[in-house]
Amino acid sequence: MILIVDDSPENIISLKRVLEKNDFEVDTASSGEEALKKILKKSYVLIILDVQMPGMDGFEVAEAISGYSRARETAIIFLSAASANVNLITKGYSSGGLDYISKPVDMNILLLKVKTFYRIYEQSRALNQMQDALREEIEFRKEAERKKDEFISIASHELKTPMTSIKGYIQLLERSLDKHDKETIRTRLRKVQNQVEKLNLLIADLLDISKIESGKLKFNKRYFAFNEVVDHIVEIMQQSNPHVKIIKKGSIECEIFGDEMRLEQVIVNFITNAIKYAPDTDEIHINYHLEDDRIYFSVRDFGIGMSEEHQEKIFDKFYRIEETSERFQGLGIGLYICQEIIDRHHGTIGVKSTLGEGSEFFYYIPLHPSKELINQYQHEF
Known part of the structure; x- marks a missing residue:
């Protein structure tokens, strides 16, 4: 927008008419005081x-x-009848003016100067936008680098923990072998097996995140019995965690279409997290059923819960809640992988939680995808 400031109504009218005829948006002020009030607002x-x-x-x-x-970068063109007065012209430039036009105004020259200033303004704005975008990109590189370094540090620590435990249990096993203490050997072998399984899960997550990043996470979708999968998982998880009662509610009698192994991975992640983040409670609830043409599955715990701020970020890659990162181990990629799996099933994933009262992680996926999607899966995989 252009502001014309002149105490002569005739000058304002003529300048305004010419500029508006050339598609410029124009505002006017008839005094310096009025102009300053307008500049404060626009x-x-x-x-x-x-x-x-x-x-x-x-x-x-x-x-x-x-x-x-607000107006520091605004261009100013002075108008004056005193064209021959060099002192006035000098004072105009020193006051912040970028150009000077003598009265009576040659409208062609004025239009040429206005168009030039507008072109400079547009180029300057484009340059500023490029600089802002570049700054944002640099900050995004810096943040990505920081997250990568943090992730490497966390991953190294998380991988080292089970390895250290395995090494310690093996040393204890050697002593038990010397004593021929079979019961102790069995107990320690189970502990080694648990640590190996933890290590296996960590490595699997690292491989999955690499495949997601490279677009190579493969899916093998077919029809399978969802009830059987849930029953099997619950049985295994219950045996591994006898101190927690896993209460299952619901049933889906028909077969569903999806990647059985990947959906099992999501369910195991939900249950594992529920047990991990509710160490002082003795039960978790699993609920699944059909809602119209969608499958609903959820795992509810009664543990530490989380704030709304954390709920918005919990599925982000590498996200770990700072308050719990020292107390609970993890790479911060499990739920990110779960989200990718559910996305690839054309579903939605989410969480409902209250701080101090527990969390419920859930997902919806379509029961029967369209024939077009099935054909697409068969061609892709």
């Missing part, structure tokens, strides 16, 4: 400013404008 690309006005003259207005952050 942003202008260009100000056409008469020098000789009663009250505040054009130079005083320009000097005042230079102190406004």
Whole structure:
């Protein structure tokens, strides 16, 4: 927008008419004081400013404008009948003016200068946008680098923990073998097996995240019995965690279409997290059923829960809740992988949680995808 400042109504009318005819948006002020009030409220690309006005003259207005952050980059063209006065011209430039036009105004010259300033303004704005985008990109590289370094550190620690435990149990096993203590050997072998399984899960997650990043996470979708999968998982998880009662509610009698192994991976992740983050409770609830043409599955715990802020970020890659990162181990990629799996099943994943009262992780997936999607899966995989 252009602001014309002149105490002469005739000048304002003629300038405004010419500029609007050439598709410029125009505002006007008949005094320096009025101009300053408008500049405080609006942003202008260009100000056409008469020098000789009663009250505040054009130079005083320009000097005042230079102190406004809103108008600091605004271009000013001075208008004056005193074209031969070199001192006035010099004062105009020193007051912040970028150009000077003598009265009576040659409209062709004025239009040429206005178009030039607008072109410079657009180029400057485009350059600023490029600089902003570049700064954001640099900050995103820096943040990505920080997250990568943090992830490597966490992964190294998480992988080292079960390895250290395995090494310790093997040393204890050697002593038990010397004593021929079969019961102790069995107990310690089970503990080694548990640590190996932890290590296996960590490595599997690392491989999956690499495949997601490279677009190579494969899916083998077919029809299978969902009830059987859930029953099998619950049985195994219950045996591994006898201190927690896993309460299962619901049933899906028909077969569903999807990747059995990947959906099993999501269910195991939900249950494992529920047990991990509810160490002081003795039960978790599993609920699954059909809702119209969708499968609903959820795991509810009664543990530490999380705030709304954390709920919004919990499925982000590498995200770990700082308050729990020291107490609970993890790479911060399990739920990110779960989200990718559910996305690839054209479903939705989410969490409902109350801090201090527990969390419920859930997902919906379509019971029967369209024939087009099935054909697509068969061609892709």
